Amino acid sequence: MPEPRTLIAAVTAAFVVAPPALAEKIFISNEVDNTLSVIDGETLEVIDTIEVSRRPRAMALSNDGTMLFVAAGDDGVLDVIDVETHQVTASLASGPDPEVIRVDPNRPYIYISNEDDNIVTVLDYEARTRVTEIPVGVEPEGIAVSPDGAWVVSTTETSNFAHFINTETMQIEHNILVDARPRHAEFTKDGAQVWVSSEIGATVSVIDMDEFEIIHTIIFDVPGVPREAVQAVGVELTSDGRYGFVALGPSNRIAVVDQGSFEVLDYLLVGQRPWHLALSRDETRLFTTNGVSGDVTMIDVERLEPVRSIPVGRFPWGVIVVD
Amino acid sequence: MIYLRCFWGVVWRELLRFVQQRGRFVAALVRPLVWLIVFAAGFRMALGVAISPPYQTYILYEVYIIPGLIGMVQLFNGMQSSLSMVYDREMGSMRVLLVSPLPRGFLLVAKLVAGTLVSIVQVYAFLLIASLYGIRLPTNGFLMILPALFLTGLMVGSLGLLLSSFIKQLENFAGVMNFVIFPMFFLSSALYPIWRLREASPLIARVAELNPFTHAVEMIRFALYSQFNWEATGIVVATSAVLLALAILGYNPARGMMARKTATQE
Numbered sequence: 032m033p034e035p036r037t038l039i040a041a042v043t044a045a046f047v048v049a050p051p052a053l054a055e056k057i058f059i060s061n062e063v064d065n066t067l068s069v070i071d072g073e074t075l076e077v078i079d080t081i082e083v084s085r086r087p088r089a090m091a092l093s094n095d096g097t098m099l100f101v102a103a104g105d106d107g108v109l110d111v112i113d114v115e116t117h118q119v120t121a122s123l124a125s126g127p128d129p130e131v132i133r134v135d136p137n138r139p140y141i142y143i144s145n146e147d148d149n150i151v152t153v154l155d156y157e158a159r160t161r162v163t164e165i166p167v168g169v170e171p172e173g174i175a176v177s178p179d180g181a182w183v184v185s186t187t188e189t190s191n192f193a194h195f196i197n198t199e200t201m202q203i204e205h206n207i208l209v210d211a212r213p214r215h216a217e218f219t220k221d222g223a224q225v226w227v228s229s230e231i232g233a234t235v236s237v238i239d240m241d242e243f244e245i246i247h248t249i250i251f252d253v254p255g256v257p258r259e260a261v262q263a264v265g266v267e268l269t270s271d272g273r274y275g276f277v278a279l280g281p282s283n284r285i286a287v288v289d290q291g292s293f294e295v296l297d298y299l300l301v302g303q304r305p306w307h308l309a310l311s312r313d314e315t316r317l318f319t320t321n322g323v324s325g326d327v328t329m330i331d332v333e334r335l336e337p338v339r340s341i342p343v344g345r346f347p348w349g350v351i352v353v354d
Numbered sequence: 355m356i357y358l359r360c361f362w363g364v365v366w367r368e369l370l371r372f373v374q375q376r377g378r379f380v381a382a383l384v385r386p387l388v389w390l391i392v393f394a395a396g397f398r399m400a401l402g403v404a405i406s407p408p409y410q411t412y413i414l415y416e417v418y419i420i421p422g423l424i425g426m427v428q429l430f431n432g433m434q435s436s437l438s439m440v441y442d443r444e445m446g447s448m449r450v451l452l453v454s455p456l457p458r459g460f461l462l463v464a465k466l467v468a469g470t471l472v473s474i475v476q477v478y479a480f481l482l483i484a485s486l487y488g489i490r491l492p493t494n495g496f497l498m499i500l501p502a503l504f505l506t507g508l509m510v511g512s513l514g515l516l517l518s519s520f521i522k523q524l525e526n527f528a529g530v531m532n533f534v535i536f537p538m539f540f541l542s543s544a545l546y547p548i549w550r551l552r553e554a555s556p557l558i559a560r561v562a563e564l565n566p567f568t569h570a571v572e573m574i575r576f577a578l579y580s581q582f583n584w585e586a587t588g589i590v591v592a593t594s595a596v597l598l599a600l601a602i603l604g605y606n607p608a609r610g611m612m613a614r615k616t617a618t619q620e
Contacts, residue, residue: 283402283412300402300411300412300413300414301412302411302412303402324412328411329411337412338410338411339410339411340405340410340411340412
């Protein structure tokens with residue numbers, strides 16, 4: 032005797048044209064295992080583990096969506112992975128200790144923060160040449176490219192600056208001081224603001240892109256959790272302007288922020304030390320990499336509820352959702 | 355027909371008693387709420403409880419102890435229901451019930467079901483307050499736990515009935531409360547997961563695994579997340595059957611504990 036739910040599902044399937052299956056894949060970089068875990072978007076199970084160069088952290092997709100670039104810090108390369116076959120097809124020299132990478136939406140350029148050399152390297156992934164190097168503050172980490180491709184923001188962990196690089200001239204045009212240890216930068220989908228998270232400051236500075244000044248500082252305070260355990264790292268913003276999500280490191284929480292009022296709406300419990308975040312393509316699900324517990328938590332964005340945690344490799348760092 | 359009338363008579367009396375004893379209802383709610391609000395707040399494991407089935411992700415401690423507190427509500431109610439049997443016996447109203455021509459086993463089962471229904475009302479009142487307090491539970495779970503609540507009510511009620519067949523006076527019952535309720539509650543998975551108990555003491559973990567109350571709590575925990583735990587349910591059903599059989603035997607005037615006690619007194 033089938034379960035009633037199974038029966039209902041079968042009957043529904045017989046009469047209604049089934050919606051297209053979620054063909055999404057979620058790539059996770061495991062910093063200590065030197066691997067990527069690939070999670071099937073539908074079953075939420077790990078379907079493949081890809082060996083990559085040492086210390087994989089940030090990942091980015093090529094503009095045509097066929098190539099995945101993985102920054103491998105200890106080998107100083109970007110591995111190029113075919114998103115269909117999961118094969119490493121090439122390794123591009125990236126300069127020493129690449130940490131965060133982002134792709135220019137208009138040109139085949141990758142912006143790379145080279146933490147040890149205090150530079151942002153610009154690489155042409157088609158020509159496989161180095162375009163330029165831009166000196167920035169001490170220990171560059173976060174990188175964000177504005178949706179129109181006009182600006183690159185580089186955050187420097189020790190200098191506590193957000194540097195604004197004009198992508199035409201490849202020169203820094205503005206420097207904005209933010210709270211201690213800025214880790215990550217993320218543009219709103221309309222490009223009007225960039226949100227910069229500060230790990231030690233445990234804040235997010237919201238910077239207006241017309242005035243190039245901080246218009247709001249979001250402060251996080253998780254009830255019952257020591258202040259020092261609250262560290263702001265990964266940021267993800269929904270394109271409808273509704274929610275901002277901020278990974279709060281050792282407090283094991285994701286903060287939900289109202290993008291309009293900057294009010295913190297909730298703190299969601301996930302695995303240990305969430306680091307980075309990625310929304311699914313339809314923005315109904317949010318994935319978090321939980322470094323210490325070695326898993327990925329999937330959050331239902333509509334209900335703002337963590338649903339499932341999926342074990343991956345050791346110290347998962349970055350996450351990217353691919354169609 | 356007469357069975358049904360008798361059954362409703364017993365159930366109605368129990369519900370009336372429950373409605374009239376407002377203090378009992380308040381106490382039944384305050385007890386788990388104190389645990390939830392005071393104990394869980396002081397011991398909230400703010401960084402989350404590690405994943406173990408039926409949970410699929412990390413949860414807060416206050417979410418973890420909800421099934422245990424549901425079990426606590428039912429355990430106390432089961433014992434209080436039995437306490438009323440001792441009271442009835444002392445006051446003489448039990449005699450009115452026992453002169454009924456219906457089988458004694460039927461009367462006891464009716465009494466048991468009545469007590470279980472009362473405990474289910476208490477559980478839902480507790481869950482309502484817990485939800486208002488901000489505890490997030492799956493919506494489906496509120497309906498899915500109903501069969502598990504019924505089984506748990508029968509199990510702890512049968513245990514109470516069996517105990518009440520041993521007890522002659524109200525005064526003795528307090529001791530049983532201490533020696534039965536507290537060990538059953540504390541040596542179970544109600545407050546801490548078994549793996550956590552095992553870290554502290556493998557012996558305590560083993561005792562908790564053998565404790566039928568642990569299985570009642572786990573059955574409720576799985577049902578709350580729309581999952582069915584065969585092992586826990588099987589153990590609860592088997593334990594209920596054995597305890598109920600012993601209780602019916604205990605109340606049998608010819609063979610049970612009452613007969614023996616009367617014989618001793620004479």
